[in-house]
Amino acid sequence: MTAPPPMRCGFVAIVGAPNAGKSTLMNRLTGAKLSIVSPKAQTTRFRVLGILMRAESQVLLVDTPGIFRPKRKLDRAMVAAAWSGAADADVAMLMVDAKSGLRDDVREIAAQLGASGRRCWLVLNKTDLVTPASLLPLIASLSALAKFEETFMVSAQTGDGMRRLADALADVVPEGPWLYPEDDLTDLPDRLLAAETVREQIFMQTHEEVPYGATVETESFKDHKNGSVRIEVTIYVARPGHKAILIGDKGSKIKSIGAKARQDLASLLERPVHLFLNVKERKGWDEEDARLRAIGLEDPGKA
CATH class of the missing domain: 3.40.50.300 (P-loop containing nucleotide triphosphate hydrolases)
Known part of the structure; x- marks a missing residue:
């Protein structure tokens, strides 16, 4: 045999x-x-x-x-x-x-x-x-x-x-046992997936230095009994001008970003998504260890 x-x-x-x-x-x-x-x-x-x-x-x-x-x-x-x-x-x-x-x-x-x-x-x-x-x-x-x-x-x-x-x-790849279940696609946590999906829309819907001056963190990820999920996300920007651009005239830009991100997340998570976005100015976030750790990075100078 x-x-x-x-x-x-x-x-x-x-x-x-x-x-x-x-x-x-x-x-x-x-x-x-x-x-x-x-x-x-x-x-x-x-x-x-x-x-x-x-x-x-x-x-x-x-x-x-x-x-x-x-x-x-x-x-x-x-x-x-x-x-x-x-x-x-x-x-x-x-x-x-x-x-x-x-x-x-x-x-x-x-x-x-x-x-x-x-x-x-x-x-x-x-x-x-x-x-x-x-x-x-x-x-x-x-x-x-x-x-x-x-x-x-x-x-x-x-x-x-x-x-x-x-x-x-x-x-x-070498011989050896699988490290993940057969039906897994990634080890990315849903909270990080939510933040990245919002950040993708910032890249797609804003221009020049705005996407590079922003970072996104999931503040809350709560499952509801009806199968839906409520996600609260904060977008940190380095400059006041970037905040104004992200919010847009009467909130039009942030609504557009949220609508497309919510649609993509519902498809990825395969359930209804209630997504809430908040934009905060935080000068120098790209030099903060806490902001780097929130997106899975470490300061190489401390290695």
Whole structure:
């Protein structure tokens, strides 16, 4: 009698420069919207775990913040979280926007990955937007900076190349028992999921520096007997002008943000949601340890 295939489980970190499509890739692989997505760079602020089930394998995907040159304590904590995610993983996948090519920040990340000696793969994203002839020189340049075991060409937006990548991920994780129940999609607490869903709408519905000057915290998350949930969320902003923009004329903007976030949360949580938003000015929140801890980050200077 043939023995059943062994169970496999392991961590795969998705790293890269801002706006490479890391969150879109994880959402596509898991089939669920676990990481918030916007056209703006630096949307992801902390590591998000997404669980991909493939045959006998449980692939624990770690979506990390984009790696860039930090200025604020928040920025430093985000970049530290990204490199920590890569260090803790069985495999690090460097995701590169094929359309943008070998920018200086991508070159630096690839070189640092190469110097680390960790197992790493190369994933070229947005390959549907470039000519095939332009990919080979890009792969060659990146491969000179780090020893990539595998190279994949995908479009996280359209799904092209994702089946091959998912199959390869299922094969590469080590043998071992699953760490999460089979039907779990993430380890993200519902309170944090609520805050991130609101923050996504701030990115989608406001512009320039406003989304980067705001943080979101869930103050209250209460289940009701009828199956619905009441969620109270506070949006902290660094400047009075940002507060005025977020509230909008006669409250129009905050109502719009709340309406779309409530709709998305009801779909994610699969139950009715009563969402209440409050905007508070808090100068220097992005330098406060308490605000960083509230979104799952730590000051790397205290490590």
